[in-house]
Structure formats: structure tokens, C-alpha cells
Amino acid sequence: MQDPIADTVLAFLRDADPEAAQIIADEADRQETTIELIASENHVSPAVMHAMGTCLTNKYAEGYPGRRYYGGCEHHDHIERLAQDRAKKLFGCEYANVQPHSGAQANTAAFMAMMQPGDTFASLILKDGGHLSHGMKINFSGTFYKPVHYPLHYDKTHDRFEQIDYDAVRAVCQEHKPKVLMCGYSAYPRVIDFAKFREIADEVGALVMADIAHIAGLVAAGVHPSPFPHAHVVTTTTHKTLRGPRGGLIMTNDEELSKKINRALFPGVQGGPLMHIIGAKAIAFGEALKPEFKVYQEQVVRNARALAEALTNHGYRITSGGTDNHLMLVDLTARHADLTGKDAEAWLEQAGLITNKNGIPDDARSPMITSGLRLGTPATTTRGLIEQDMVQIAQWIDRVLSAGLKGEAELATQAATVRDEVRELCIRHPLANGTPVMG
Numbered sequence: 001m002q003d004p005i006a007d008t009v010l011a012f013l014r015d016a017d018p019e020a021a022q023i024i025a026d027e028a029d030r031q032e033t034t035i036e037l038i039a040s041e042n043h044v045s046p047a048v049m050h051a052m053g054t055c056l057t058n059k060y061a062e063g064y065p066g067r068r069y070y071g072g073c074e075h076h077d078h079i080e081r082l083a084q085d086r087a088k089k090l091f092g093c094e095y096a097n098v099q100p101h102s103g104a105q106a107n108t109a110a111f112m113a114m115m116q117p118g119d120t121f122a123s124l125i126l127k128d129g130g131h132l133s134h135g136m137k138i139n140f141s142g143t144f145y146k147p148v149h150y151p152l153h154y155d156k157t158h159d160r161f162e163q164i165d166y167d168a169v170r171a172v173c174q175e176h177k178p179k180v181l182m183c184g185y186s187a188y189p190r191v192i193d194f195a196k197f198r199e200i201a202d203e204v205g206a207l208v209m210a211d212i213a214h215i216a217g218l219v220a221a222g223v224h225p226s227p228f229p230h231a232h233v234v235t236t237t238t239h240k241t242l243r244g245p246r247g248g249l250i251m252t253n254d255e256e257l258s259k260k261i262n263r264a265l266f267p268g269v270q271g272g273p274l275m276h277i278i279g280a281k282a283i284a285f286g287e288a289l290k291p292e293f294k295v296y297q298e299q300v301v302r303n304a305r306a307l308a309e310a311l312t313n314h315g316y317r318i319t320s321g322g323t324d325n326h327l328m329l330v331d332l333t334a335r336h337a338d339l340t341g342k343d344a345e346a347w348l349e350q351a352g353l354i355t356n357k358n359g360i361p362d363d364a365r366s367p368m369i370t371s372g373l374r375l376g377t378p379a380t381t382t383r384g385l386i387e388q389d390m391v392q393i394a395q396w397i398d399r400v401l402s403a404g405l406k407g408e409a410e411l412a413t414q415a416a417t418v419r420d421e422v423r424e425l426c427i428r429h430p431l432a433n434g435t436p437v438m439g
């Protein structure tokens with residue numbers, strides 16, 4: 001085993017609480033034997049994994065390093081400063097708040113720092129690739145603020161079909177004069193032109209907020225352009241391509257904004273920080289500063305291209321015509337008009353291929369059905385898979401979906417065969433109880 005500590009932890013838990021331990025062991029086995037293609041997921045290193053299970057969790061450290069509301073925070077100050085310093089170095093910025101419990105919490109604090117309730121902001125709508133926290137009515141962002149949305153190019157004949165329409169971004173901003181112009185998305189496969197967003201924002205006096213939750217790892221490795229110096233505020237998760245613990249991060253180069261952000265997050269949004277997670281963030285940022293991380297991210301992008309190309313060869317359509325980053329949206333209806341994201345997700349799971357259904361731009365189907373699948377390569381690349389494995393995965397996907405279209409019996413047979421082949425590949429590329437070695 002590459003991670004003997006995980007075995008020891010599980011053995012310990014079996015003594016302490018067999019019922020909970022069995023569930024955790026089952027999940028470790030699921031991760032070990034399935035191919036993870038969900039674009040927002042990854043497998044953290046043993047160091048990141050085990051930092052989360054340390055005594056750092058026992059402490060209340062409300063406040064910030066040097067200014068806490070509780071005694072005994074000496075070492076918590078050190079670990080939080082270490083995480084801040086590494087985040088600043090990694091993304092090349094002046095101020096970093098490492099306390100957000102999640103990406104959504106980071107966005108909440110960033111909004112509070114830049115806007116008053118009722119203020120207008122511009123973003124991409126969720127159905128086009130945006131995020132819940134970018135102005136959905138059912139989210140705080142759409143309840144307390146006024147979202148306006150810029151469209152993609154929906155014109156099939158346009159050479160930037162299904163990509164950001166910067167002229168439309170400008171038009172929306174000129175009309176609505178938003179306080180904040182947001183970019184950064186959850187299901188957008190192309191490069192974001194941060195300089196262009198800044199140019200448009202400057203024309204109307206808006207602040208640029210870049211939510212790089214998905215592409216943070218690529219940005220850190222220089223595989224996607226950086227939002228700095230263009231964005232005023234950058235938010236991200238730490239657990240997607242960045243391959244750290246589940247959490248959030250807010251960054252800026254503006255001292256005034258950094259003070260507002262700190263106050264907005266605590267005491268505005270959160271109470272005590274998750275110090276064990278902040279310890280794991282420090283370790284993950286340290287890993288991301290190593291040369292191996294760049295090699296990893298370059299392979300993530302190569303794998304995404306290989307998977308997109310192989311699926312295209314099987315008759316699927318990749319929205320916008322391809323991918324520049326770690327993810328792609330697959331238009332299933334190009335392969336067969338009856339294929340839905342809902343069916344595809346369920347059928348592929350039977351074969352050990354874990355994906356999520358996702359609307360495609362201008363999708364005629366509801367969000368619970370969808371015409372698309374979102375696929376990403378961060379987790380498979382952590383596992384050590386390369387381009388030729390992506391060609392194999394595309395073939396498995398097509399075999400399962402083709403069988404599913406024929407009927408239940410065909411699906412059951414084909415999914416079982418593919419499941420065995422998936423398991424074999426997983427055995428050749430083991431995780432260590434759900435945690436990989438670096439690179």
C-alpha cells in the first residue's frame with residue numbers, strides 16, 4: 001500500500017466505531033475501483049488527507065493571525081500564515097484569506113465586500129455554465145443582489161459558437177451598469193480572457209470578480225492565464241483542480257478590499273475557521289508550488305483533449321468544438337437524439353464510470369434530464385492515466401451508451417463487461433485507500 005496510514009486509521013476506526021468504519025471502507029473501495037470523471041473532483045495526497053485528521057481541529061481561532069478572540073492560538077497563527085504566504089506565492093498576489101469553508105462562502109464574503117444588498121452584478125447564468133452562487137434565485141446571490149446575465153454566442157454559424165460573447169458582455173454592462181462583473185465558471189471548457197473583462201469593467205466603473213473554482217490548479221501551474229493583475233477580487237475552491245482539502249480561498253491585490261473581505265468573511269459570514277482544513281490547505285499549496293504539479297496540470301489538459309477527440313470520433317459533439325482546460329461538455333444528442341444526460345449518468349455508473357449530467361448551452365431539456373454530460377480529467381490524471389487511457393474510456397462510454405439505447409438486457413450485459421475492464425485498469429493504477437501519491 002502506498003498509504004499505510006490510511007490502513008492504520010481504518011483499523012483504528014473499526015475498533016472505535018465499526019458501523020461508521022464500514023461505510024468509510026466501502027467508500028474507499030468505491031473510489032479505488034471506479035473511474036472518476038466528475039470535473040470538480042480529485043483525489044488528495046496522503047499528506048493533505050491526514051493533515052485534516054489532526055489536533056488542529058480542536059481549537060477555536062476566531063479572528064485572524066495575531067488578532068484572535070481566544071488564547072492558545074500561537075501554532076494556529078503559524079499554520080494560517082503559512083497557508084496565506086503559500087497561496088500568495090502560488091497565485092502571485094498581495095492578500096489571501098484562507099478561511100472560507102467553501103467556494104460558495106468565499107463568494108458570499110466577496111459579494112459583501114464589494115456590494116450593498118440590492119446592487120446589480122453581471123454574470124453567466126447557471127444553465128450556460130455559471131454557478132449557483134452567481135445569481136440563482138434560490139441562492140443568496142440572487143436573493144440579496146440583482147443579477148443580470150450575459151449570453152454566450154448561440155449562433156451556430158459563429159466561429160465562437162457556445163463561447164463567451166464579449167460584445168454581449170459589454171452591451172449588458174453598458175445597459176445595467178453593474179457594481180461587479182463576474183467571470184469564472186463551472187462548466188465552461190474554454191480560456192477566459194481576464195484582460196478583456198477588465199477592459200469592459202473599466203468602461204462602466206465595475207469591479208472584476210474572477211471565480212476560478214474550477215481552473216485554480218491550471219492557473220497555479222501556468223496552464224491557464226492568471227486572473228491577476230486584471231481581477232480586483234479572485235475567489236476559488238481549494239478541492240477541485242487545486243487538489244487540496246474541501247474549502248475556499250479569496251485573494252486580492254487591493255489593501256482596502258482585503259480589509260473589507262476579511263471583515264465580511266469573519267464576523268460577517270462565518271464563525272471559527274476550520275483550522276485542520278487550513279493546515280491541509282498549507283500542505284496542498286506547498287505541493288502545488290512544486291515542479292511536479294505543473295507536469296500534472298499539463299497532463300490534465302492533454303488528457304482532456306484526448307478524451308474530447310476520442311468522443312468526437314465516436315460521433316459525440318463537444319460543445320464549443322473542443323476544450324482548452326480540464327473539462328468538456330458532451331452533447332449526447334449528436335450521437336443519438338434519444339440520449340439524455342440523466343440516462344447516460346445512470347448507465348455509465350453501472351459500468352464504474354462516474355460522471356454528471358449537465359445542461360448544454362441552449363439545452364431544450366430540463367436540468368433534471370439534460371442533453372449533456374460534463375466530463376473532466378483531474379481525478380483520472382492524479383491516478384496516473386494518460387492519453388491512451390482516455391481513448392479507452394471514450395470507447396467504454398460509447399459501448400455502454402450504445403447498449404443502453406438498445407434496451408435493458410443489452411445494457412446489463414455490456415455494463416457488466418465494461419465494469420470488469422474498468423476494475424482491471426483501476427487495479428493497474430491504484431489509489432492508496434482513496435489517496436494517491438503525488439504526480
Ligand SMILES: *Cc1c(COP(=O)(O)O)cnc(C)c1O
Nearest residue numbers: 102103104131185186211213237
Ligand atoms: C464549485 C464552484 C463553487 C462552489 O464551491 P463549493 O465549495 O461547492 O461551495 C463556486 N464557484 C464555481 C464557479 C464553482 O465551480
